[in-house]
Amino acid sequence: MVFPDIHPVAPIHLLIVSKKHIADFLELSDDKLLEKVKKTTQEMIRKFKLENKGYRLVVNGGGAQIIDHLHIHLMGEIGQKLKM
Numbered sequence: 001m002v003f004p005d006i007h008p009v010a011p012i013h014l015l016i017v018s019k020k021h022i023a024d025f026l027e028l029s030d031d032k033l034l035e036k037v038k039k040t041t042q043e044m045i046r047k048f049k050l051e052n053k054g055y056r057l058v059v060n061g062g063g064a065q066i067i068d069h070l071h072i073h074l075m076g077e078i079g080q081k082l083k084m
Helices: 031-047
Strands: 002-004 012-017 055-058 071-076
Touching: 012 031, 031 071
Parallel strands: none
Antiparallel strands: 002 012, 012 071, 055 071
């Protein structure tokens, strides 16, 4: 699943979340799921045309995350508006 962060720190701030519950990155052992998350992340980078504009991917874990469900933050270009 992909949806906007409710507390964005950038104009484009998406959360990429698996439907399957995985509490922490260290628990991720499903290579098919990892590939799906990778492809989805790449699709969002391309959809928002961030390839040459700069983007950041962040994964929090080990107690640094607020939500105990593995997710990737995709944060992109300053000044571009979110259009889903």
